[in-house]
Amino acid sequence: MLSSPLGETASIDQHCQWLWETIRPHKGYFEKLIAGASSADICLGCLSESIYPFLEVDAASLTMMRELKLGLTFNFTCV
Numbered sequence: 810m811l812s813s814p815l816g817e818t819a820s821i822d823q824h825c826q827w828l829w830e831t832i833r834p835h836k837g838y839f840e841k842l843i844a845g846a847s848s849a850d851i852c853l854g855c856l857s858e859s860i861y862p863f864l865e866v867d868a869a870s871l872t873m874m875r876e877l878k879l880g881l882t883f884n885f886t887c888v
Contacts (some may be wrong), residue, residue: 813828821853836872836877847877851882
């Protein structure tokens with residue numbers, strides 16, 4: 810499990826970019842790991858004060874999911 814060091818004020822796109830830059834040098838390892846797994850996805854969590862949170866992710870931020878052929882899960886927590 811990895812946690813972004815960027816903090817709460819960074820956008821979801823910045824967090825996705827950080828994650829991809831962090832794991833991209835190890836892409837081959839992750840591809841092997843994912844190939845041997847029964848399932849694999851990226852889970853992005855966020856805290857929101859809204860009971861109906863809205864999240865928008867730029868297409869460029871999805872590069873990691875396309876490159877590694879991963880699903881994407883969002884975990885919203887209303888605080």
